[in-house]
Amino acid sequence: MASDEELVGQLEQVWASMAALADVLDEEEWRLPTECPGWSVQDHLVHITGIEWMLLGRPAPEYELAAYPEHVKNDVGRANERFVDSRRSWAGPEALAEFLEVTADRLTQLRTFTADDFGASSWTPVGPGTVRDLLPFRVFDSWVHEQDMRRAVGRPGDLQGPVAEVALERLVGAMPFVVGKKVAPPDGTTVVFSRTAPLAGTTALAVAGGRARALDRAPADPTVQILLDGETFARLACGRLDPAATIASGAVHFHGDAQLGRRVVEEMNFLF
Template sequence: MTVHPSLQPSIDAWSHSIEAISELVKPLVEGEWNRATDLPGWSVRDIVSHIIGLESEMLGDPRPIHSLPRDLYHVRTEFARRMELQVDVRRHHTGPEMTAELEYMVIRRARSLRNETRDPETVLRTPLGEDRTLAYALRQRAFDVWVHEQDLRHALNLPGNLDSPGAQLTRDLLLLALPKVVAKDAGAPADSAVVFDVGGALEFMRTVRVDAQGNGTIDESVSLGPAVTLAMDWETFFRLACGRVRPAAVAGQVKIDGDRPLADAVLEHFAITP
């Protein structure tokens, strides 16, 4: 048996991003490992630790037995505590130790993915403690790794891969969330439309339409007379959607045409990641 064709795009996106991360961190000196990122309380080292930890759990490795310090200001929820465990246990690892563990994990994980023969609908327990299908889990790991690749690039001032397979997978996942953001979270009125006009490395235009019952759908057709149009570049789009920046911080990079209060409400609820 071979890998199911529907899983291959996620595997390819994951492989591209994880290899890029390996290349990014390989030449880092110790001070660069400690550089702060956009994620509260997390350094470059911490993001790499997070990736190593979650991918190791996907391989079936046990979670480490470790007590978190009580003074971690950014750890406020049980979800955050779960994510922090794999990070804090590596906080005193050196750069060479980090790169060695990352490279070993990548070898093991890549081998596992090459030999993946399970049905995409197989249910498994994810590192987040959820029961999800294999297809969902692999897609989420590809998404997570690409977004963290961008976190690292932003912290290290090494931009790139904004149109990679991982970027395209991320775009598709983020677009799926927009109907809820517009119709439910932002409370767009019935029979209205909100257009997202995105340029840059990935260009696309999507319209979220809210029907008479207040339900949202998304399509690629152009809306005549939308309630609001939000225009921005791809990097601003995904950084907002992934909670890396607040709307006020990128106000100059988002062009708003139409209903300003509705636009503000959409932007306020734009972040969809935990």
Template sequence: MTVHPSLQNYADAWTHAVEAIAELVKPLVEGEWNRATPCPSWSVRDIVSHVIGMETEMLGDPRPIHSLPRDLFHVRTDHARYMEMQVDVRRHHTAPEMTSELEYILIRRARQLRNENRAPDTLIPAPLRAEQTLETAYRTRAFDCWVHEQDLRAALGVPGNLDSPGAYVARDVLLEALPRVVAKEAGAPAGSAVVVDVTGSVEFLRTVRVNAQGEGSIDGTPSLGPAVTLATDWETYVRLACGRVRAAEVADAVKVEGDEDLARAILERFAVTPN
């Protein structure tokens, strides 16, 4: 059996991203594994540990039995604690141990994908003892791996793949959260519209419209009189939406037209990935 057609796009995006990650870290010497990345509080080693850990969970391997140190001050939520477990347990692993485990896990996951015969709506375990559909899991892993590939590229000074299959999965995931940011979190007024115009490797224009009940929706039709227009490049959009930079740090890369207070409120809440 092969991957279900509705899962194939995510499987391809995941494969492209994880193979890029493996190529990026394969030649690194020991000290380079400790380089800081744009992902808050995580090093190169930490990101690769996270990828390994999440892929082992997709394989159904048991989570490690491990107690987190009390001085990990960046770990503030249950979700962060869950994710940190797979990271902290590998913090003293050597470079050969890291690359060997990553290679082994990717071989096993590739075999799993080739033999996948479950329906996309099959429920499987999710973090924090929740459940998710297989399709959601595939999409999440493709998105997560592409974002972390970009973290590694930034840390190692090797830019690339901003228009790879994973980039388009990331676009869709990030845009899905935009109506909530504009309508609920930034409090855009009922009847208003906010336009986001992104150029670069991945180009798109989207309008978030807030209805009379204060609920947001998104479409690709331009608004004739938006309350705010935000224009930026794709890389900056990703860095903002994934919480890699604050709005003030990239102010020169974001052009704002319209209500400056609303624009500021949106940009301050633009990060949609969990901490």
């Protein structure tokens, strides 16, 4: 488990990577669409600014939308959309300047925190927790949106190292929920995700008592083995790809029970 200081360092790293990417974009690239419906490259950077703005305790912009996208289901989502839309008239460099200012202030704040501050109560995406609980989610969220930006402009990066490892841990950690609760196959089912680079690795799960749990090693003959590259794994888990189209493209292969494998891939999105 990463220390508080390591988590703050990972935030600094991913935000620096986002800033370096954004710094070389032209205005056309800022406006390019991404795999998030309705969101441009600029919108992703602004979204991260908005979350950290809120966590700094700054007042939300006095701004309202007439309607919200279908995927927005709660107050946090509505607040996100309002903040993003309030900056859509800005030029890319303006959005970057605000991102740099807000994230610098957030890092300054976090570096003053004591152990008690990191242990203080905080909102997290999965319910009440502590500031310490929240920080890995902030690393993960920032990395996911950085990858959205990078794919849209054709500049891959940040697919290895500590930040990518934190993100992958979150993605892998969601798969027992996907398999055990969303797909809910019978007890005794084993599912193995075999990922090639980037983000290479193996995740093996077994279902018992109606729940899926991680195995230390993959069984020799799993019910289904799902083979895909790590970036496709991440995009499916984050709802960035259409599962059926991805399977049809040949980006995912199955050994064993292909019908079960397809069901798992169709349910991999755990963010929406």
